[in-house]
Structure formats: structure tokens, C-alpha cells
Amino acid sequence: MSAEIICVGTELLLGEILNGNARFLAAELARLGIPHYFQTVVGDNESRIHQVLELAVSRSQILLFTGGLGPTPDDLTTAAIASYFNTDLVERPEVIQDITTKFAQRQRQMTDNNRKQALLPMGAEILPNITGTAPGMIWSPQSPLQILTFPGVPSEMHQMWQDTAVPFLRAQGWGESIIYSQVLRFWGIGESTLANKVDRFFDLQNPTVAPYASGGEVRLRLSARAKSEADALAMINPVAEQIKAIAGEDCFGQDEDTLAAVVGQLLHEREQTVAVAESCTGGGLGAMFTEIPGSSSYFRGGVIAYANEVKAAVLNVMPETLNQFGAVSEPTAKQMALGVQQALQTDWGISITGIAGPEGGTPTKPVGLVYVGIAGPDQSVAVFEYQFGGRDRATIRHRSACHALDRLRRRLLH
Amino acid sequence: MSAEIICVGTELLLGEILNGNARFLAAELARLGIPHYFQTVVGDNESRIHQVLELAVSRSQILLFTGGLGPTPDDLTTAAIASYFNTDLVERPEVIQDITTKFAQRQRQMTDNNRKQALLPMGAEILPNITGTAPGMIWSPQSPLQILTFPGVPSEMHQMWQDTAVPFLRAQGWGESIIYSQVLRFWGIGESTLANKVDRFFDLQNPTVAPYASGGEVRLRLSARAKSEADALAMINPVAEQIKAIAGEDCFGQDEDTLAAVVGQLLHEREQTVAVAESCTGGGLGAMFTEIPGSSSYFRGGVIAYANEVKAAVLNVMPETLNQFGAVSEPTAKQMALGVQQALQTDWGISITGIAGPEGGTPTKPVGLVYVGIAGPDQSVAVFEYQFGGRDRATIRHRSACHALDRLRRRLLH
Secondary structure (H helix, E strand, O other): OOEEEEEEOHHHHOOOOOOHHHHHHHHHHHHHOOOEEEEEEEOOOHHHHHHHHHHHHHHOOEEEEEOOOOOOOOOOHHHHHHHHOOOOEEEOHHHHHHHHHHHHHOOOOOOHHHHHHHEEEOOOEEEOOOOOOOOEEEEOOOOOOEEEEEOOOHHHHHHHHHHHHHHHHHHOOOOOOEEEEEEEEEOOOOHHHHHHHHHHHHHOOOOEEEEEEEOOEEEEEEEEEEOOHHHHHHHHHHHHHHHHHHHHHHEEEEOOOOHHHHHHHHHHHHOOOEEEEEOOOOOHHHHHHHOOOOHHHOEEEEEEEOOHHHHHHOOOOOHHHHHHHOOOOHHHHHHHHHHHHHHOOOOEEEEEEEOOOOOOOOOOOOOOEEEEEEEOOOOOEEEEEEEOOOOOHHHHHHHHHHHHHHHHHHHHOO | OOEEEEEEOHHHHOOOOOOHHHHHHHHHHHHHOOOEEEEEEEOOOHHHHHHHHHHHHHHOOEEEEEOOOOOOOOOOHHHHHHHHOOOOEEEOHHHHHHHHHHHHHOOOOOOHHHHHHHEEEOOOEEEOOOOOOOOEEEEOOOOOOEEEEEOOOHHHHHHHHHHHHHHHHHHOOOOOOEEEEEEEEEOOOOHHHHHHHHHHHOOOOOOEEEEEEEOOEEEEEEEEEEOOHHHHHHHHHHHHHHHHHHHHHHEEEEOOOOHHHHHHHHHHHHOOOEEEEEOOOOOHHHHHHHOOOOHHHOEEEEEEEOOHHHHHHOOOOOHHHHHHHOOOOHHHHHHHHHHHHHHOOOOEEEEEEEOOOOOOOOOOOOOOEEEEEEEOOOOOEEEEEEEOOOOOHHHHHHHHHHHHHHHHHHHHOO
């Protein structure tokens, strides 16, 4: 028994919009424990919808359609499904009534186009749409197949899913066994190195453990199938604890934890404050800190020292340091971190100076060379050198800020 | 002749990430005029990848795979494609060499896992990956079928597509009849207001004109089908000019133009400099300015004045102003803009102070209240008040920074 998501819409085939509906339904299916192996996107075209149906019917028992329920001629999902099963469409008076009422409320005139939205295959149940004019349907044209249709408008689809589809699926026994996932998040270790350390877990069947990497971060997803979230967690936790013990400080958090949130929590616990001195990241590190609600309890501010004169005038970097070693250097990073710690009277000062490119590199200081300085409450400063060569400006800036957060995190752990 | 997009990844089936790769490739196929009727998402599972291949091979001639090229055991796209066509995998020494070099540059040890990424089907060409360790392939296992594979990491995939796949497809004759789109971008005007002003263009057939809105910005997409980009532009330009004349300053740019890039260009032309004083955006405005390569010619830096003491000590906001009017007020915004202009010796000073929430609102100063100050070379300061009530923290911060850029843009136009 498995479900399949079929999204109908030429705008998806033209790449005009992201398929947020597929993501939403996929996450919901996982939550209900309904297996789901395929997603398909197809245009507003009857014969191609038939092709997709033929395959989907052969391998899945629950088909979730989104899109193509609107009033215009290119909206033909319902008609295509009905014709595939040689079933007539019937106008539903209760839908006509509902659409008429909604148009009246909005002081607009219902058009003939909208009558089309009241046509559903004979035998199909209406899947009510509270806010919009396009209802969906729940239809079992043949046993054990169940077809559910939703409009493409995300807010309408979400509400219809929660209000009607979920209770319907639960009544059929779904949701008794669920798939629950926990994601462990790592910084400062590569995917293959981490995989080598924890590969003994990759053969587990329940929970499963799978790695993936994105934007310099590595994640391990632990997924368990169980009767409840609590049962799933009881299966996941021992594995998660073993992995955390192996990974040590490289594991910075789980699920929605971000580096900035974890660092913020550590600063909050210690009742310490931080300030940033940013050159190549231009404010990006401060923006990460302040993404976190409540960050004002530990983040006091910073100096964006993009020009050398600002490094000297506001951060007290010595002109001779800039002259002798350059703005992108270990001594400059050091003085920037101390300078902002001093100017803003904080426990910690973090600096970033580097060459984000694409221009500005030299043979000795190539694009991607970045220094991160961490000045601590004991007046010590540690400076770390990074080489992000071969990466683009946005990536170099993002990774620089993440590494700076990670360095502070590791300092705060001791 | 048509193409099909196949995205491999259990994280997509679990709804953990949005399928941005499908969107990117779909838009690119449209640009090249390559018909494209189906997209499929499938998990990291050999037999299900075989199922998808069987159908795709029967109906499409160009298959674009993303995902599943990594070093870990669940990355099996290449192996699954090879086994479907009963072809052996062969280790490519040039890929081993490339991976070794990259690990050395990053001062990390290559692992045995990574050797897997050098395995490609006999007869397949390497599709080079400049930044990452996972190359793709271009392979024609049977005529006229062409299979192209890309890693799931978006930045790597985009570069590989542009550098190698597009030239390859053009060499095969694609891109001769193309769909070319230009996007006009608007800030400071709502979608329905703009739509009302330009609705006469919505019935055009070639080019077509369609509006969409996202994140406070409104866009109009003008799409023409033609033999070349030049022909398409000749059809688009007269319509674009009419729309620009109607919209006036509300149209800030087109295509990849961002507010920060447009403002940067204006500053660069005037040989003027700017500095930022940020409270609730915490560095986000500086980060936007410095996203632009070459921004150091006009962006000197800024002060992230998150704590009131920083506003007073570094930006010279008068303590009595903070006491009497509060940090989120017109007088504070004014003094912050003047303070940073003075401290960093720039032509322009921009300030942002507001309540990003979710906590911190009061009846008189609700969450979403934001002031933007613009201090100009003539020592005048203009302050603008915004009410972003009902929106989340990230949205309030983002819109505040965009409005600040837009206010400076409009000042610079006169």
C-alpha cells in the first residue's frame, strides 16, 4: 500500500514556481506513515495525465493530485481523471450554491466558467474548500484505489488536507504507524569523513541512518517507523546518542537547530555577550546572529569594516599592520576581533576578513582566503585561516560566517 | 524529441527540501526551447530508479538526472543507470586525480568512499564539476537517448549545466527556436495596483506578459518565442519600454538586477559612498550591499547597533533621545543615519531601527513598526515609517532592508 503525488501544472514544467505542494504532501505522508516512492509533475494535458494515471494506478493505491481545478479551460485535472475511468461528470448543486455564496460575499459576479468547478465524477465525494471556489474530491473509481484532488493554491490545499483528507486517511487506519525522522547536524567535518566514522549504522533497518550534505553542512537523518512519535524516539535516541558520542563536537545540533541558535543558547547560559567585526561578510554574520528571536540578550552589535579606513578608525586596527600585512591577514583579524570587543564592551569579539572574489585575489592571497578571529573574555585571541578557493562569492561569504559561529561554539563548549 | 527531469533523493520524498533543481532545469529547458512534459522524483532505490528509467526511455530522448552522485552508499544514481543498460562501471583516473587535488587544496584526506565518485559507465563522458568532488556524465547508452547526470548540490549543478550541458545541447541543434523571457522588477507598488495599470498587455500572445509577486516584490515576465534571443528581444523591448514608461520609478530593474545592485550602480556613477546603521536588521542591509562584487568602491561599512549603548557610544545617538522617544522612533533613526555618515565619513548614511518580533511589541509600538533614515550629502535626513504588522521576523527584516535600499535608490535618481 503506497501513495503517489501527482502535480498538474504547466507553470511547474516551465520552472516558474517551486513545487511547494509536493514538499508539503510528502512531509505529511511521512508523518502519517504512508509509504511514498514517486512524485510526478505533468502539464495541463489530458492524454499525458492519462499516461501518468496508467502507471500510478499500476503501482500505488492512494493518488494525491494537486492543481488544475480552476475555472479556466486549461484546468482539466478532474475531467481527465473521469475520462480515464470512463465516468461521466455530474454538476453538484451544493458546489454551485457554495460558489454563488462566495461570489456574493466578495461582491462579485459568478461567471459561467465557475460552473465547471461544480463538475465531479459520478460517485465521487466532495472534498470541501472553505476559502476558495475549487473543491476537490475523494473518489474510489475501483477498489482499493483512492484518488484525492486538491487545488494548486497552497493555503487552500493545506486547509483541505488538514480538515478533510487527514481524518479520511486516519479513518482508514493510516497514522497508526508513522515515520518519524530526526536530523543530526554537523559542521567542520566532511561528508565522507563522517560517513567513515559512522558507517556501521548505515545498514540499520529501523531506524535507518542516511547522510547528506549541503552548503558545507553535513546531516544524518535517523528515521524510524513506529506506532507513535514517542515509540519512534525511543528507537532513534540510542542510535543518536551513539553517533553523537562518536562525532563529538562536530555535531552541533539537531532538527531546526542552527549554528547561530546553538551559539546564542550557549552565550545566554553563560550570560556573556558578543560583537562582530566583519569585512568580507559585510554584515552577514550579524544577520545570522540576529535571525534568532531574543538575540538582543547576548548580541550587542558590530562594525562592518569594509573599507580599511573603517578598520583603522572604528576598530583601532593599526595602520602599520594594514600596510605591512594587508587587510586580509592574521594580525588584522586579531586586531579587528580585539577592537570590536573593546569598542562594544563585550565578552567576545569575532572578526572575519577575507577575499570573497571574484576579483581581488593575488598569487599569495587568492580568492577564498579568509581569516576568522575569536577574542575571548581572557583577552586571548585565536585566529583561524580558511581556504575556500574555487567557490563563488556567496558561498565563500556564507561559509566564512558559519565557520566563525562554529569556532565560537567550540570555544564556548570548554 | 523531448526531455524529462528525474530527481533522485529520499529527502525529496520525505518533504525535507524543496525541489529547486527541478525548477531550475525546467526553466532552462524552456529557455532552450526543449519540450518537457514530465518530472519525476524517486528515492535512492535501484529497482525504483529502473522503473522510472523504463518509462522515461520509452517517451523521452533527453533524461536529466539530479542527485545521488555523492560518496555514500545510498548514492546510487550512476550505478542504477549503468545496471539498467547492463553496462559496467569503470574507474576514471582523471576523476581520481581531480578529487585528490581538491582534497589536498582543502587540506583534508580523501577517503575510500570518494573513489566511488570516479566510477562511470563504460562509454560515458565526464561532465566536469569544478567546485565539488562529484562529476556528472553525458552518456548515450542507445541512440537517440542522451542521459545527463548532475549532483544534487544546486550551486554545483548550475555551474555544470551552464559550462558543459548547455554547450552540448546547443551543439545538437537545441536553442534554435527559443523561448526568451525578460523579467521587469518592481518595488514599492502592489501586484493588483500594477496589474490595473498595465492590464492592456495581458492579452498579448507573443510576447506574453504575466505578473507575479513574491517577498514584497512584483515582477512582470515578458516571454517571446523566436529564432534567437535578439529576435525575441526585438519583440519584447517595445512592450517593456511602454510598461516602464507607465510604471516610472516603481520599476527598479530587470532580470538579475537586485535593489542592491541598482543602488550600487547609481552610487558608483556618482562616485559617492554609503554606510549603514542597523538595528533590527542586524547586518542584513550591509550583507545585501556587499553581495555585489566590487561594492567596496562605494560601500565603506557600517555599525550594527543592536544594543542601545552601541547606538549611543558608536553612533552618537543622544541618550535623552533614546530615553524620551525610544530606540524605535523617528528621532533615533535620524540620529543613527547622521551618526554613521559622520563616523564613517560617507556621502550617504542609512539607518534602520524597528521591532522585528515576535516579542518586543507594545500597543503604541507594535511588532512590525520600522523606521528607515536616509542622510544625504546635503546633511538633510529623511525618515520613513513602515508598518509590517502580521508578518514574521524574517519577512519584517528582509522588507525593511529592501525598503531602505529603495528609498536610497529613489533619492539617487534625482
